[in-house]
Amino acid sequence: MPKRGYHHGNLKAALMESALDLIEKKGPTGFTLSEAAKQAGVTPAAVYRHFEGREDLIAEAARQGYEIFADLMEHAYQSGQPSALAAFEATGRAYLAFARKFPGHYIAMFESGISVNRTPELAAASARANEVLEKAAEDLSKHIPEDRRPPASMFSAHIWAMSHGVVELFARNSPGRASPFPPEDLLETGIGVYLRGLGLIRPDD
Incomplete structure (x- = not known):
């Protein structure tokens, strides 16, 4: 070679x-x-x-991944404007799209055991990605009465966890596990159930 x-x-x-x-x-x-x-x-x-070693190489892959991820999330958020609901749903779909398009980066970020606090640069890239989803959650949560409004950080963490679960269980070809529905449909309906519970979208007739 x-x-x-x-x-x-x-x-x-x-x-x-x-x-x-x-x-x-x-x-x-x-x-x-x-x-x-x-x-x-x-x-x-x-x-x-x-x-200095393999972990440094993986940490750099994770940093790059978070930078790409944050850019995709920001683009999704902006593409859904001016509707807070559309922007929020778009960020959820962007998570799934990122995992499929950048599997090496995704694994380095979420499955390598490398802490996001390993370097200041990695921590900053991770925080930027989280801030985009939290911003989308905060915009949407303004439509909830204040006494029933969850903190934006909790709101975004719920959706992040749901998105991550769909990716890990059904979008990454886990051995012996097949999704009964397309991952996009699972994520969309899951977010729908969550948002209905908060009164942000109308119940099905």
Whole structure:
């Protein structure tokens, strides 16, 4: 395999590409830094110019993932405006779309055991993604009487948990588990039940 990345001044990007592929295929603990280096076409020693070990490589994949995730969530939120309900529902769907389109990043973010507080940059990227969903929840919750209004952070956490559950159980090809309905339908109806319970959408006739 011809060496790439290092000689072209793009070692870090080549390593990330390899790492994301290996994370998706083998899981976050199923490969070594040497494997990532070999797949990127560089020597293991060259890797240490950018990363101290495999966990640093995975943490960088998670940081990149949160940045992409936050951008997608923000775009979904803005595309649903000026309706607070449409914006909120769009952010939920964006979660599912992200998990499908960026599986390596998703695994690094949520299944690697890497703390979001490992680096300030990772913590900031994670917080930005959470803030978008919380902002959408806050906009929507203004339609609930104040005495029945949950905190926006709780509201958004409920939807995040529901979205994550649908992804983990039914959208990531869990062995031996098949969804009785499309994941999009499960998420949409689940959010609908939740919002009806809060009085934010009308009950079915």
